[in-house]
Amino acid sequence: MHEDELEIAEEQHLRSLTTAEAEGDERAVEAALRPRTLDEVVGQARVRDQLGLVLEAARRRGRAPDHVLLSGPPGLGKTTLAMIIAAEMTTPLRLTSGPAITHAGDLAAILSGMNDGDVLFIDEIHRMSRPAEEMLYMAMEDFRVDVVIGKGPGATAIPLEIPPFTLVGATTRAGLLPGPLRDRFGFTAHLEFYEPADLDLIVHRSAGLLGVELRAEGAAEIAGRSRGTPRIANRLLRRVRDFAQVRADGVVTLTVARAALELYEVDELGLDRLDRAVIDVLCRRFGGGPVGVSTLAVAVGEERETVEEVAEPFLVRMGFLARTPRGRIATAAAWQHLGLTPPPAPAAPVADITLFEE
DSSP, X not given: OOHHHHHHHHHHHTTTTTOSSOOTXXXXXXXXXXXXXXXXXXXXXXXXXXXXHHHHHHHHHTSOOOOEEEXXXXXXXXHXXXXXXXXXXXXXXXXXXXXXXXXXXXXXXXXXXXOTTOEEEEETGGGSOHHHHHHHHHHHHHSEEEEEESSGGGOEEEEEEOOOOEEEEEESOGGXXXXXXXXXXXXXXXXXXXXXXXXXXXXXXXXXXXXXXXXXXXXXXXXXXXXXXXXXXXXXXXXXXXXXXXXXXXXXXXXXXXXXXXXTTOOTTSOOXXXXXXXXXXXXXXXXXXXXXXXXXXXXXXXXXXXXXXXXXXXXXXXXXXXXXXXXXXXXXXXXXXXXXXXXXXXXXXXXXXXXXX
């Protein structure tokens, strides 16, 4: 890769480098790096142990496992676990997503093609249409659906039997799932953000698969800036690899990793350009707030949704931003991260005492 090509790549990835959503052709790269079995999964020890028990019990009974709900922020491995469930049970995996199922007929068409023991993975299951959700209730519980033929008084419901299958649902917003749907899952797992030590192992594993010569200090630097998310760790590794190949000797050392991540504007805590712009504007221009999110978005030149859904969750998790009824405020940690002195706390109001003379 020539230097001008690297600059084009830099421009393309500058804003998306630390987002936890998969972007563009990244899914193909992710597929090559995914673990294939539960034993290969790094981190999420509690979920691995619980899920392993569910699958082993189902194997010993010779039955399909209970339906599984995986919740948690994007980029933590929900799709990977769905693929592993199918692999561990040696059954086919059928993939779809909530937004793709707009009508009950869409779901009926998918379910009618299921075979005994198949695993159906529905990503973003909270975004399914309501008619499809109601059909899914019966399919999950009774393994049948009623397909309605015709309209009006002449409509006829034809029952359709479905072979026992396992539904794996993934959601980033479990609170949006209706109670009746949540209750039909036999096992629910919430994926947590990863510790730096686990991300370090993931970076080393991915480097081996990608053929990257990686030093321990370089791996630790990448892991520490990955916001607790394997997808971001793998993305940073690929960008650091590009930098090492073009501007160094191809070896990812501590110095190379720091130089590459500085170029891509990912700081030592994982904050990117947008994150720093939000707290910088909040502190320097608005005195720490409170400020409405729409005003913040205009001040940093981004859409409100981008600030609210991309930057804000991480800033809140890091303790740099707080939500209040009056707007967003910067914490003392945000001021310190920018090298600024936080303003003094406002003095407590003094009671107004009036003396009356007789």
